Amino acid sequence: MDKWEDNRAWWLVVPVFLIVAISAIIPLMTVVNYSVQDIFGPGQRVFVGTEWFKEVLTDRRLHEALGNQFLFSGLVLLIEIPLGVAIALAMPKQGWRASLCLVLLALPLLIPWNVIGTIWIIFTRPDIGLMGVAINGLGLEFDHTAAPLDAWVTVMLMEVWHWTPLVVLLAYAGLRAIPEAYFQAARIDGASAWATFRYIQLPKMRGVLTIAVLLRFMDSFLIYAEPFVLTGGGPGNATTFLSIHLVKMAVGQFDLGPAAAFSLIYFLIVLLFSWLFYQALQNVGTGDKR
Amino acid sequence: MRIQKRTIGLIVYLVLLLLPIYWMLNMSLRSNADILNAFALYPKDPTLTNYVKIFTEESWYSGYVNSLIYVSINTAIALLTALPAAYAFSRYRFLGDKHMFFWLLTNRMAPPAVFLLPFFQLYSTFGLIDTHIAVAISHCLFNVPLAVWILEGFMSGVPREIDETAYIDGYSFPRFFATIFVPLIRTGIGVTAFFCFMFSWVELLLARTLTVTNAKPIAAVMTRTVSATGLDWGLLAAAGILTIVPGALVIWFVRNYMAKGFALGRV
Amino acid sequence: MINLEWMAWTAPTATFFITIGVILSAMTTWQLIAPSPPRRGFLPLTTTPGDRLFIGLLSSAYVHLGWLGFTDFSIWFALGISVIWLIVLMRWG
Structure with a gap:
């Protein structure tokens, strides 16, 4: 399992390094530069030190967006992971039915993110949407463009609809990798379905579930296009997550300095979680690789 | 029961x-x-009037053409650069390999919104705004790391005895790589290409910001229609359905690799 | 790379990046000449000096942010704390 040790392998990595450096390092440096200055226009800028960071860190709207974001990402995990595992357990093990399930499940994952938003606008509009009409038909007031709670629920529903299939796919891959002998042994011992799940399937899925949790957390942390199309961050700031808030600042108001400071804070949060993700992945790798 | x-x-x-x-x-x-x-x-x-309209009106169908162009360029760049790098990561230990691998991951995880401002400035400076190449390169931010990670996952599944035997037989590295190794992992390359294609295809924020008219992707065409007054729901729905088509066409072939691709090759 | 005006360089940020660059190159040279095996210090992880440097820099960034967010003292104190923390981490982490 030991790899060959050879620093010349660096040459193979150089192209990737260059292209990612252009798209990541230089822009990040620029963000750092912007974050310490007040920029009025081309060539007109003043050094302001850490003022923007101070302003952004004590900004109520940032706290709101951050709170929204963590609540959202947390709920995403709480709903999608158990649901995904349950669906994966219910899926047929092989044959054309399994293939059909996989294909149908994968469909939402391949839809452009802004189209996901569009689908849900059309689906939930109180006048033309199936869901909107159905809910209003039940006598409940539901309008995701006006009521903050409804908007939240709709975005959440959309997210669950969009990404639970990913958790299913991962959990299913984990389940398929368990040798049949384990189940035979469990059957001979007369283990209940719950015991089989708790002591065989769940431990064996630890690796894929770690990946699922981290991927879902990270990706929901960057969510932009779907809620942007569906609610535009509104009503008010109810569904304004970090990316939406940032784009509003950067493009909408063109506050380069504060937007850059905010970007850096956002990036640092992501960096921390990526690192935790990476550590977890490596432990998964050493624990039970294949 | x-x-x-x-x-x-x-x-x-x-x-x-x-x-x-x-x-x-x-x-x-x-x-x-x-x-x-x-x-x-x-x-x-x-x-079928909605579909007819999309296929006959330039502002609509050019959106698809633009998207296809930059997505293809991006997939090509990502694959070509990622193949040797993924080989290096899967076969060798070298100074800073783990840090490099991690750094690539952070770019996959980084919010595109963070890079929005500098990208706009960078591409303006070089006069690349509203070109396909600008969007293609900006999407490399997350697609190159993605390609490296997925390919590394596939390559690690190929036993190293194959490499050793080839080198003993007198193959040079480029010849071995092109004639033996690449054919061996062609499934992996196909799956990686598919995922690069998808992630570039579904991205909206960067593609929208870096284009004005000439390279405007279909996603941006659609969002601008949404914000216009008196929008045409039927047309919007038809445009949406058409964006699903490329994914739906290949989904059958990659169904068994979906988990691996989305899990960055770690499953 | 002729026109760097769009990047809006300032002396403090340039110093910052040069310092980071120097630290990274020094690390690389050190590890090239005398590679250190991973070891376990007070951190709950097995780390190489490179890992410790990364952990140190990332936590320093958070120290600075926390300092700015919760206190009104000069940012230089945060820098001082970070440098000490970095040295402690590199030596015993």
Whole structure:
């Protein structure tokens, strides 16, 4: 399992390094530069030190967006992971039915993110949407463009609809990798379905579930296009997550300095979680690789 | 009996999953007047006018063409650069390999919104705004790391004895790589290409910001239609359905690799 | 790379990046000449000096942010704390 040790392998990595450096390092440096200055226009800028960071860190709207974001990402995990595992357990093990399930499940994952938003606008509009009409038909007031709670629920529903299939796919891959002998042994011992799940399937899925949790957390942390199309961050700031808030600042108001400071804070949060993700992945790798 | 219940649950879930997509398909087959006039569970008077309009009006179909162009360029760049790098990561230990691998991951995880401002400035400076190449390169930010990670996952599944034997047989590295190794992992390359294609295809924020008219992707065309007053639901739905087509066409071939691709090759 | 005006360089940020660059190159040279095996210090992880440097820099960034967010003292104190923390981490982490 030991790899060959050879620093010349660096040459193979150089192209990737260059292209990612252009798209990541230089822009990040620029963000750092912007974050310490007040920029009025081309060539007109003043050094302001850490003022923007101070302003952004004590900004109520940032706290709101951050709170929204963590609540959202947390709920995403709480709903999608158990649901995904349950669906994966219910899926047929092989044959054309399994293939059909996989294909149908994968469909939402391949839809452009802004189209996901569009689908849900059309689906939930109180006048033309199936869901909107159905809910209003039940006598409940539901309008995701006006009521903050409804908007939240709709975005959440959309997210669950969009990404639970990913958790299913991962959990299913984990389940398929368990040798049949384990189940035979469990059957001979007369283990209940719950015991089989708790002591065989769940431990064996630890690796894929770690990946699922981290991927879902990270990706929901960057969510932009779907809620942007569906609610535009509104009503008010109810569904304004970090990316939406940032784009509003950067493009909408063109506050380069504060937007850059905010970007850096956002990036640092992501960096921390990526690192935790990476550590977890490596432990998964050493624990039970294949 | 218990199996039955499970299957019913699964079917209910799949139906719920398909319902929103079906609803968009339903809308796309009706004229806007029909949609606003009457609520119908299926198109009573199906019409293809929305699709015809998209295929004949330049502002619509050029959106698809633009998207396809930059997505293809991006996929090509990502694959070509990622192949040697992934080989290095899967076969060698070298100084800073783990840090490099981690750094690539952070770019996959980084919010595109963070890079929005500097990208706009960078590409303006070089006069690349509103070109396909600008979007293609900006999407490398997350697609190159993605390609490296997925390919590394596939390559690590190939036993190293193959490399050793080839080198003993006197193959040079480039010749071994091109004639033996690449054919061996062609499934992996196909899957990686598919995922690069998808992630570039579904991205909206960067593509929208870096383009004005000439390279405007279909996603941006659609969002601008949404913000316009008096929008045409049928047309919007038809455009949405058409964006699903490329994914739906290849989904059957990659169905067994979906988990691996989305898990960055770690499953 | 002729026109760097769009990047809006300032002396403090340039110093910052040069310092980071120097630290990274020094690390690389050190590890090239005398590679250190991973070891376990007070951190709950097995780390190489490179890992410790990364952990140190990332936590320093958070120290600075926390300092700015919760206190009104000069940012230089945060820098001082970070440098000490970095040295402690590199030596015993």
